[in-house]
Amino acid sequence: MWIPASLLSLLTMNKDTLDSLRLEAATLRGKNEILERELTAIRINSDWMRARVNQVEAERSVLMEKAFPGLSLPVPEIARVANRVRSGFDLQSLFEDQSSDSDTPAAN
Secondary structure (H helix, E strand, C coil): CCCCHHHHHHHHHHHHHHHHHHHHHHHHHHHHHHHHHHHHHHHHHHHHHHHHHHHHHHHHHHHHHHHCCCCCCCCCCCCCCCCCCCCCCCHHHHHCCHHHCCCCCCCC
16 A cells, blocks of 8 residues: 555654653653652651641640649640642533632622
């Protein structure tokens, strides 16, 4: 079967483009994996730091009560906040009114 040179050049160009896109996708997957590992390490470190700060605040409160009998201080606590980013992409969410979120003040 004979293929015209112009069509053959288009197919060759598309193959090169496809190969470069595959290489770019593989690179991005690798970067994504590295970022996921770094995020996991950061979360572990922040959870540890949060636990230590909460422990120190509780110990400080106990020591203040021992030093000053009858003094009862509230113990501040750092709590982990849930991620507010939506996990899945929903096309309908692009057209929803974003001001209807519960944390935004209502416009009167």
